[in-house]
Amino acid sequence: MSLSATDVAKVGVLARLALSPTEVEAMARQLSSIVGFVSQLEELDTTRIEPLAHPLDTRNVFRDDVPQTCLTTNQALQSAPRHDGECFLVPAVLGETGAA
Amino acid sequence: MPADASPFTTVIGLEVHVQLLTRTKLFCGCPTTFGAPANTQVCPVCLGLPGSLPVMNRRAFDLALRAALALDCTIAPFTKWDRKNYFYPDLPKGYQISQYDLPFSSDGSLEVVDPKGAFPPRRVGIIRVHLEEDAGKSMHDEAAGTADSRIDLNRAGTPLVEIVSQPDLRSPQEARAWLNELKLLLVYLGVSDCNMQEGSLRVDANVNLHVPRGDGSTAKTPIVEIKNMNSFRSVERALAYEAARQWEEWQRTGIEMGKAPKQTRGWDDAAGITRGQRHKEESSDYRYFPDPDLVPVTVAAEELAAIRAAMGEPPTRLRAALAEKWGIPAADAAVIVNQGRDVVAYYETVAGLVGEGKPAANWLQQDVLRTLNETGGTITDFPVGPAALADLIGRVGRGEFDTARGREIFAGLLTLGRAALPADVAAAVAALGITAVSDDELTDLVRGLLTANPKIVADVKGGKEQAAAGLIGQARKQNPNVNPGKVREVALTLIRAM
Numbered sequence A: 001m002s003l004s005a006t007d008v009a010k011v012g013v014l015a016r017l018a019l020s021p022t023e024v025e026a027m028a029r030q031l032s033s034i035v036g037f038v039s040q041l042e043e044l045d046t047t048r049i050e051p052l053a054h055p056l057d058t059r060n061v062f063r064d065d066v067p068q069t070c071l072t073t074n075q076a077l078q079s080a081p082r083h084d085g086e087c088f089l090v091p092a093v094l095g096e097t098g099a100a
Numbered sequence B: 001m002p003a004d005a006s007p008f009t010t011v012i013g014l015e016v017h018v019q020l021l022t023r024t025k026l027f028c029g030c031p032t033t034f035g036a037p038a039n040t041q042v043c044p045v046c047l048g049l050p051g052s053l054p055v056m057n058r059r060a061f062d063l064a065l066r067a068a069l070a071l072d073c074t075i076a077p078f079t080k081w082d083r084k085n086y087f088y089p090d091l092p093k094g095y096q097i098s099q100y101d102l103p104f105s106s107d108g109s110l111e112v113v114d115p116k117g118a119f120p121p122r123r124v125g126i127i128r129v130h131l132e133e134d135a136g137k138s139m140h141d142e143a144a145g146t147a148d149s150r151i152d153l154n155r156a157g158t159p160l161v162e163i164v165s166q167p168d169l170r171s172p173q174e175a176r177a178w179l180n181e182l183k184l185l186l187v188y189l190g191v192s193d194c195n196m197q198e199g200s201l202r203v204d205a206n207v208n209l210h211v212p213r214g215d216g217s218t219a220k221t222p223i224v225e226i227k228n229m230n231s232f233r234s235v236e237r238a239l240a241y242e243a244a245r246q247w248e249e250w251q252r253t254g255i256e257m258g259k260a261p262k263q264t265r266g267w268d269d270a271a272g273i274t275r276g277q278r279h280k281e282e283s284s285d286y287r288y289f290p291d292p293d294l295v296p297v298t299v300a301a302e303e304l305a306a307i308r309a310a311m312g313e314p315p316t317r318l319r320a321a322l323a324e325k326w327g328i329p330a331a332d333a334a335v336i337v338n339q340g341r342d343v344v345a346y347y348e349t350v351a352g353l354v355g356e357g358k359p360a361a362n363w364l365q366q367d368v369l370r371t372l373n374e375t376g377g378t379i380t381d382f383p384v385g386p387a388a389l390a391d392l393i394g395r396v397g398r399g400e401f402d403t404a405r406g407r408e409i410f411a412g413l414l415t416l417g418r419a420a421l422p423a424d425v426a427a428a429v430a431a432l433g434i435t436a437v438s439d440d441e442l443t444d445l446v447r448g449l450l451t452a453n454p455k456i457v458a459d460v461k462g463g464k465e466q467a468a469a470g471l472i473g474q475a476r477k478q479n480p481n482v483n484p485g486k487v488r489e490v491a492l493t494l495i496r497a498m
């Protein structure tokens, strides 16, 4: 199994990584070897195995709908690279939100 | 334009996000109170800080189940949550916790019936209902010309159900009516307040056109997803605009679905147009995978039964029950139920006091609801209480006042109520200077009129009962408080006795 430079460049864009052509080539080699290793699993017959949704057997973990104490705004903002005391500041975001 | 006259069929599917009525967020105990100062309802979980872990809100899951059951969905016995990965400043974790291949419910439907029959009853399929978290809010003040956007994460992690319909709607008008029905259902069942101004309900619409070709086959235009509609009226307008735009484009280019990528367009309410936006990332680009921080949920049959039992009555059943109980037409019951629980309660109080459903339904629709439409406000602070209205309806029914007089008294009640004065019928009657006319007074008055109008008497005796109508104007001139119906009745009785 090998990943092309195009595959790697696309994954790079989705991960917001600026990769130089040399890095793309190195990543393609390394990722191909990882994917190749994992693809050994394909040799197993899994036709009668249920897909694993979660490695733990635990189910139905809930909490009650009871408000807890929040952080203060200062605490929330303190690790942000930039803020104005009320909000996090980021480079301009224009147009619609990415939420879907 | 009637559907059969249109050269195309508009095909619409809706995607609705509804905020659940919980006190706290989906995966942490931060409150979901609307309008709190920025970044005061946040914690390590909803900020996506390293090492924090989400725990699912039981109430949110139950309300989501309630919504799915109300929409006749099949509930999956096993469900899990997945990470939908994308980068955006309002999404602190870098992924949204949502549901991908195993949503907790699917395959439902919701029917919408227009009380006036503006379109045929339409049953709209529901593809799926799933439970996910909301993102935060990013604000950019273009006028200020700053280079920064400000991020408020109070909303991040708020529980939402996403409801995806089949493309079963066939006109912008139907889409709006269906949304009203959906909102009514969710509000009646206490799932959400569906307040669009506060972002508790958001709608995206998918629309394209099916154009019949001469050979019996159908051409389909590329699907467009419309976003940024902030009211149901906007949804209707945006869809109408988009259908017209696609028809124009189709005639010009002839480009069919599949020949162009799916497009996202934003609705500009002020300009009344849709505008093209960036291309949507392909579903695979979100690199969904099961969230290892959340264990799956299984739903037992007993749990479902309990939720069903606690669900309350949906509007469809309430309409039928109201029509049956008070003997009113289905259309009347629909109008009343569509106004919400408080109007139903008001109506039932009035109808109960009057002891009859139909007059109460008429006054409610023609006078109370019309006034509310004109002046705004809600039934709970309506200046005329149910007792005063019932008293008025009773008196009109007994012939103490005719309907026109009744309307004047109703207006009088409104004036008193608005001035925060006691708004009862006696007070309104006194304020208007109306005095009830006793039977003796009325008989004397009519007797005088009969003496003065021998021709009318002769006509009535000759079989032309309608001639008695000529007395009414004269009677009102002498005493504006007389009831026209009674004048006629007394006149006929007296003439017959002559």
Ligand SMILES: [Zn+2]
Residues within 6 Å of the ligand: B025, B028, B029, B030, B041, B042, B043, B044, B045, B046, B047, B157
């Ligand atoms: Zn939180």
